Amino acid sequence: MASKARIQTVKADFLDPSLYDDTGLSGLPRISRGTLLAPLSRAFDLAEGRKPGHAQRVAYIGVYLANELGLDAARIEEVFFGCLLHDAGMAAVPAAPRVDTARGTRLIAGNASTRDVLAAVPTGGWADVLEALTQHCEHGARIARKLGLGETVARAVAHHHDCWDGSGLPGSQAGDRMPLVSRIVAVADRVESMIDAEGSPLMVRRRGPALVLEMAGSELDPEIAQRMAALAGKDEFWLGFYDNDLPATLMSLNYGGIMNRDELFEFIGALSDVVDGRNGRETGRGRRVAEAARRVALTCDMTERRADLVQVAALLQDIGTLGVSSHVLSKPDILTIDEMAIVQLHPIYARDILSEVPGLGAAAWWVGCHHERIDGKGYPGMLEGDEVPAEAQIIGMCEAFDALTSDRPYRRAMSSADAIEVMRGLAGTRFDPYLFERFESSLATFSAA
Ligand SMILES: [Fe+2]
Ligand SMILES: [Fe+2]
Ligand SMILES: [Fe+2]
Incomplete structure (x- = not known):
């Protein structure tokens, strides 16, 4: 693992910051919820230990299927968000089960059906897996509610492991009582999990329809499963997985409306x-640190x-801490x-x-640079001096001050005074002295206000 750290350093050496500076001095992007959430959903994949893009591929399948089912535009948007967020809750499971066997890992990663897990619980001691599910x-x-995505999306996420025949998780719904959006998410999730397990969409193209039909009427809504099997016969559907810009395609749908500044x-x-929760911090700490960072930026x-x-x-x-095991955090x-x-x-990450x-x-x-230090002893790139952006x-x-005073x-x-004293000792090594002086002055102005 130490060698891994070395690899990162080498990688950062040839990274060109100008590649990232697409905004120059411009401000907040005018962006829709869907355009923002499609790339950020990869953080939820990390939390679940899935291959990157799982949620995006589920969204692609779900939206395609929803269109085939002739749903109206508003419902298709709900499918999109339900798919992107279906496993977001893994980021908030306090202690995700750690099972080292191949089967255990497969169960946790969701490659197995809900029935597999339920069947394994009495014999294999998978109670913690069931709890995590x-x-x-x-x-x-x-999380869906907090993001303001509406009750239909929230319910779709809550019920995406329910089974059509009622054999799902305790307290789950069955048949028509399962929310329609969750039934679509469930089908899309199973198909993506097959692709994940097989390693190639083409393998699933051959065997997938039969596998989906096997689950029709038991785990999956039979009508939606039939539609999925028919959809899986279309080349056009499978070609979408080979589109290098699948994320861009999802972002261009612009679902969820353009957000204003407050939104x-x-x-x-x-x-x-969610990140605060993952790191065992009080909710709202991240917002507090970010507001402080804004004030310091203005003072600079x-x-x-x-x-x-x-x-x-x-x-x-x-x-990126969603990609770090909660056991380590x-x-x-x-x-x-x-x-x-x-x-x-x-x-x-x-x-x-x-x-x-x-x-x-x-x-x-x-x-990417928020843990770099001007003396070159930070990570991941060991950048030095001016290479460490002032914003980082x-x-x-702000993060260090908040941590010391918590x-x-x-x-x-x-106390604030003691924390400042500790940080003063880092001016010239961790932080640029001028920026630290600006930080102090912002703090004094804010405390006086
Ligand atoms: Fe799930
Ligand atoms: Fe999933
Ligand atoms: Fe950090």
């Missing part, structure tokens, strides 16, 4: 709350528009070298995910 449905529904901050703030004479982007980057700085002891190497991947969002290229770069340092300073399991919160 149940919890991720509930948590996912809560954008609320949407991203809700995602930040950045424009309002650039300060807005700094706030967005700060809100999403730790979205909540470990009370000192991390091993291997665990440290895993934690140090989180800025890379975040940078790669955010760089896919139109208009957030610069923010992606800052987020501002985010890092209670930790192993120490009480420091």
Whole structure:
């Protein structure tokens, strides 16, 4: 794993920040909920341990199927969001079960059917897997509500593991009582899981229709399963998986409406709350740090528009921690070298995910650098001096100050004065002294107000 850390360093050496700076000095992108959520859904794939793009491929299948079923435009949008978020709750499962056998991993990753899990529980001791399955449905529904995507989407997420014949998770619905959108999500999820398991859409093209029909009337709504089997006979449907720009196709649907400034901050703030939960922090901490980062950016004479982007980057700085096991994130002891190497991947995950969002290229770069230090001892790129963007340092300073002034399991919160003193000792090594001076002045102005 130590070698992994070295690989990241080499990778960062040839990364060109200008590739990310697609926004220059422009401000917040005018963007729809769907355009933002399609790339960010990859963070939920990470939390679940799935191959990147699982949620996106489920959304592609779900929307295609919804069109085939002749649903109206509003319902198709709900299918889209239900698919993108169906496993989002995995990010909030407090202690996702850790099972090392091939079968256990397969069950957790959702490649198996709900019936497989239920059948395994009495004999294989998969009660914790069952618990995680149940919890991720509930948590996912809560996340959908917090994102303001409506009750239909939330219910679709809550019931996506229900079975048509009533043999699903405890408390699940059956038959027509299963929400229609959840029935479509369930079919799309099973088909994508087959692709995941087979490793190639072409393999599923051959065997998939029969497998879907096998589940018709038991796990899956028979009518929707029939439609899916018919759809699976079309080359055009399968060719979509080989479109290198499947994410761009999903983003271009522009579902969910263009967000205004307040809506954008609320949407991203809700995602930040999920990250807080994942890291065992109080809800709202990410929002607080991001507001502080905005104030410091303004104190550094950045424009309002650039300060807005700094706030967005700060809100999403730790979205990559969804890719770090909750066991590592909540470990009370000192991390091993291997665990440290895993934690140090989180800025890379975040940078790669955010760089896919139109208009957030610069923010992606800052987020990727929020653990760099000007003395070159940071991670993942060991950048030095001016190579570390001021915006990344501002985010890092606000994060550090908030961490020092918050209670930790192993120490009480420091006073602001003590925290500033500790950080002053890092000016010139971790942070640029001028930026630190601006940070202090922003803090003084804010405290006085
Ligand atoms: Fe699921
Ligand atoms: Fe899934
Ligand atoms: Fe971080």
